[in-house]
Amino acid sequence: MSPEKSLLLTDLYELTMMQGYHYHRMEGLATFELFVRKLPKNRNFLVFAGLEQLLSFVEEARFEEEEIHWLAQQGFKKDFLDYLKNFRFQGDIYAMAEGTIFFPFEPVLRITAPIAQAQILESRLMNIIHYQTLIASKAIRFYLVAAEKKLVEFGLRRAHGSEASLFAARASFIAGFSATSNVLAGKMFSIPVTGTMAHSFVQAHDVEELAFYNYAVANPRNVTLLIDTYDTERAAKHILSLAPRLREKGITIEAVRLDSGDLDYLSRSVRSILDSGGLKETKIFVSGSLDEYKLEELVKSGAPIDGFGIGTSLDTSSDCPYLDCVYKLQEYEGKPRRKRSTGKATWPGSKQLFRYFNDSGIMQKDLICLAEENYPAVALLQPVMRQGKRILPKEDLGEIQRRTLRSLGNLPPRLKTLQPAQTLYPVEFSPSLVNLKDKLEREEIQG
Amino acid sequence: MSPEKSLLLTDLYELTMMQGYHYHRMEGLATFELFVRKLPKNRNFLVFAGLEQLLSFVEEARFEEEEIHWLAQQGFKKDFLDYLKNFRFQGDIYAMAEGTIFFPFEPVLRITAPIAQAQILESRLMNIIHYQTLIASKAIRFYLVAAEKKLVEFGLRRAHGSEASLFAARASFIAGFSATSNVLAGKMFSIPVTGTMAHSFVQAHDVEELAFYNYAVANPRNVTLLIDTYDTERAAKHILSLAPRLREKGITIEAVRLDSGDLDYLSRSVRSILDSGGLKETKIFVSGSLDEYKLEELVKSGAPIDGFGIGTSLDTSSDCPYLDCVYKLQEYEGKPRRKRSTGKATWPGSKQLFRYFNDSGIMQKDLICLAEENYPAVALLQPVMRQGKRILPKEDLGEIQRRTLRSLGNLPPRLKTLQPAQTLYPVEFSPSLVNLKDKLEREEIQG
Structure with a gap:
């Protein structure tokens, strides 16, 4: 199997955690979201890319016999290895369209699946989306000055x-x-x-x-x-x-x-x-x-x-060779989860993202809210995979390019510069989401 | 064929130049060398890596039928495509051992082959060696401070x-x-x-x-x-x-x-x-x-x-995500060649590199000379492939690591810092090489 398709292209802890979930029969649904924590210097916005490669990776993801044999030599347990033999991703994925402009804390992708299935994807999922998003976000800077x-x-x-x-x-x-x-x-x-x-x-x-x-x-x-x-x-x-x-x-x-x-x-x-x-x-x-x-x-x-x-x-996106993106557990068995690590706390719950435009079609603000909320604006996360089957057909690359450039056309002009803009694009959090975060914080303090 | 093994993983101009060499029956032997033009800021030395993957790529390099069919649709000529069907690399490669410490202008790799064969390797060869060398050179900085x-x-x-x-x-x-x-x-x-x-x-x-x-x-x-x-x-x-x-x-x-x-x-x-x-x-x-x-x-x-x-x-080698490395024609049909482009002029001729040590085994200086010269020091470029067959057996990675750390042990202590050293390591050019360069420069002026 060629390396880029292997499920062993993962961090060891994804497998040991998976063995943990399997051993303890933790089969509840988990929701993970992928987002960028902060804008790099010299970027006023980012451009989402890599979804096509991710979906094709996820749809084909399975463990080969020879790989399972190798894992056995590394000390993984027979029970768990038997389970890996039949492993298929059977979850749902919501994502932005490729070419969508986005900002920090906005979920670009949301996965809901039995926790082991959502967990094992983490490393390679980030590897695929991070790099293409990094490069699309760099490339558009050349386009900005030399369209x-x-x-x-x-x-x-x-x-x-x-x-x-x-x-x-x-x-x-x-x-x-x-x-x-x-x-x-x-x-x-x-x-x-x-x-x-x-x-x-x-x-x-x-x-x-x-x-x-x-x-x-x-x-x-x-x-x-x-x-x-x-x-x-x-x-x-x-x-x-x-x-x-x-x-x-x-x-x-x-x-x-x-x-x-x-x-x-x-x-x-x-x-x-x-x-x-x-x-x-x-x-x-x-x-x-x-x-x-x-x-x-x-x-x-x-x-x-x-x-x-x-x-x-x-x-190499040489002035900024990486984005601070993370894939975080937001909900497990219907219960919102958050991490509180110093400087790395997350917004809990399964989320949606709405974008508001003015009458001239220029982006006004984004609103991050809970997945079940609805606002009179454009919902940016759309279903792309259900129960392990992709529902987003493979898109023509020219079509994605046109979408990106339309997206760029809608961006407030002040953000279309190589230098950092004085005023960043407004990204708000819905009252329900803020309430949920506050509630969890209070419970944590009392707990 | 998995992407990383494909000869189409190349820049288009390698193929059009190859078609040019083929069309005009330019089948003379060419020598290309790979070297880094300058040290990045915050690096006092570099560590050579990636040879194993390069050799295995070169030894297996061929064009698949399906690839040739695709090239035909791109307008390449039948004659040339017939030649590609039987393409094999049949040249010689000299290289440093992986883990060798090196400096700017030092050839890390020298290829001699019919020009089309040496040319087609350029893009992927650099892609393989550049990245591993970049990362080995970054990684050793962590080892320097936390061995x-x-x-x-x-x-x-x-x-x-x-x-x-x-x-x-x-x-x-x-x-x-x-x-x-x-x-x-x-x-x-x-x-x-x-x-x-x-x-x-x-x-x-x-x-x-x-x-x-x-x-x-x-x-x-x-x-x-x-x-x-x-x-x-x-x-x-x-x-x-x-x-x-x-x-x-x-x-x-x-x-x-x-x-x-x-x-x-x-x-x-x-x-x-x-x-x-x-x-x-x-x-x-x-x-x-x-x-x-x-x-x-x-x-x-x-x-x-x-x-x-x-x-x-x-x-990502985040403070320095690339090296300024190049793969340059140094000799064709026995005649030394050089490029004079502003700021990018090269040293002509097929070369060797010698390293001098003092009595305590500490590196004293390096000498870049013509391939046929001999000096009472250690020759760093050794044959690793002859007529397309590798003669360097696959090395144990632990052995390469031990060699790297020995190499590090021989490095003058002033260079083993994260900060730029006050005095760089001395790299000299042999009188014969200097003469050759001067001679070519005079000919160019007269010509």
Whole structure:
């Protein structure tokens, strides 16, 4: 079984707790919720992503014989292992739609299932949702400052492993990117795949122009030539003499790529060289350790750049490589539960989240309430799985992207900045929820 | 085919360049080297890791029929696709041993193969080596400040995807960790797996003491109880009355875990409570958003803590989530090559790396030279694959860990700090290498 599908991709304590629940016949229904405890610095909002991979993981989740055999060697009990043989997740899941903008303390996902079933999912569930949400929330920052430009995900080499690279391509596409360089991501998620050439191809030829010619002839579609291996402006001039030779063969130089140096200066200089030779249609694509701040600078300065390749800073969410998200037990056997650990206390009970919009469709406030409450607003948690069967069909990624960008369109403009907003988005708690929390606190003190 | 083994897990340009090499019958031998361009802030050295996964990827690398079919739909040419059908890597690889300490500009890996074969490996090769090296280099910082403590990798939930979590467990074990909570990592890499319990287990019981009792009875081996769900010190006192009841059943409380609050204060207070009840053998294990600085502080203050669970800061290398590593063409058809891009120029030629030690075995300096040169010192790049067959047998992970710690023992003490050292480790370039670079620069100017 491939590692990403294995139920052993979990923390040991999920299994020992599960053995505990099984041993003591604790089979009551539990509700767990996933939420982020606080916004990282430099984020005014987050973007939910990863639900598709979670649902497919949960639906297929089972223990293989060989895995059970291995667990036996680790000292798990026969009774428990027999139970694992027939393990299937049979619970319900409510979740936000992928691409939904959200804020701290808002449940993005709620699971209700016999406690052992809800517990065993914890580690991998967070692993899947955390990373894609992290990356969608980072990627949208590039979109915020360069929505008119072509944004391409380039981060495979420095993403944290294979799955991170694939998920980063998916999550950034959700958040407004146009394409990825990751071939397998393109195949798996139907994301457009684009690419240029590397310095090595140029270096492997004695003469740069020959490298350009050879590349274009062998790859006549979507020719993008990397022109900074030796001297960017000189290479741009050589492009002028190369273009007619390629045109004779029916090949167009779609774009040139700059990967180093002063990108503002060079893009202007290269643009003027290309224009002077009649290559007004040849686009300029740039890359090289770019983050959203450099993008904002280049876009604001009016540098004639058509597209950006974004790698490391995106795939590692380098300014903020994790979110403080948690998966917490909120209810067991119908009774609300909360944790009181210093600095980590939680809101009890099974919850719903409503969003209010003004007449122009701009988000006004969110309200976190108990699951059974109803408000005249949009309920963001919707059923996506019932009794272990997904009811949310697999969504088209383009559709998710459009939803994300609509969601962004509804966001108050003050939050659409790279810098922290002066006034955060208002998230309120319903009176019933506040009452429940107060009641539990009083009981705890008296107890 | 599972994603992590697919050759399509690559950047598109590797395939288009490959098509270029194939189209123009460029089949000459190329040498590429992998190196890090600069030390991140707060790192005085790096630790090489990930070779095992790289070798097994390279040895098995091939294109599946279904993948070739998909590539055909993307416009790749029939001739090229026929060639991919029989693709095997047939080159040579030299590399450092895993666990070797290294510095910027030092080649950690050198590949010589027909250029298309060496090129196609680039993206995934970096993806594998970069992340494990990043994590080993982060993990060793925890070991630097807490070598006497038990260090356990806990980061699955916030690691960047499934493979990151597995690689993080492996790389941190290499760098001195004792165990992981990741069950699958334990199974795959034979790393000890340990775990405690989560707050949810406590919350699912009406009374905390019952949760402790139930957990211990169901999991009688290696009982570690989490005591901070409500009131840490009160819970510690309850442990005193629970211990004799469990002892009657032959169960020992191995440890308690603290996951929040003032860990220095609480560990002392809990230690004294446990000691007062005769539980001197019960260990104290702590976790909760720990990084190496907090560890250093707790260790220096003498807090009576026996072990640490380290999650997010380790698995994401949160203070530095990437290394500036590159894979560069150094030689093609016997001719040295270099890139001159602004700020990214490289040292040309196929290289070797020698390390000098003083009489006490402490590292004195490193020397980067041409591959054919020989110096009276230890050559760090050794053959690990010849003509596509690995010659380095799979190594025992414990053996790699011992090598890493020996390597650390040889490091000048001034570099073994969390803070940047005043004087960096000396890395020199051989006269022949300097001459070659100068010669190429002169030719470039004249040419």
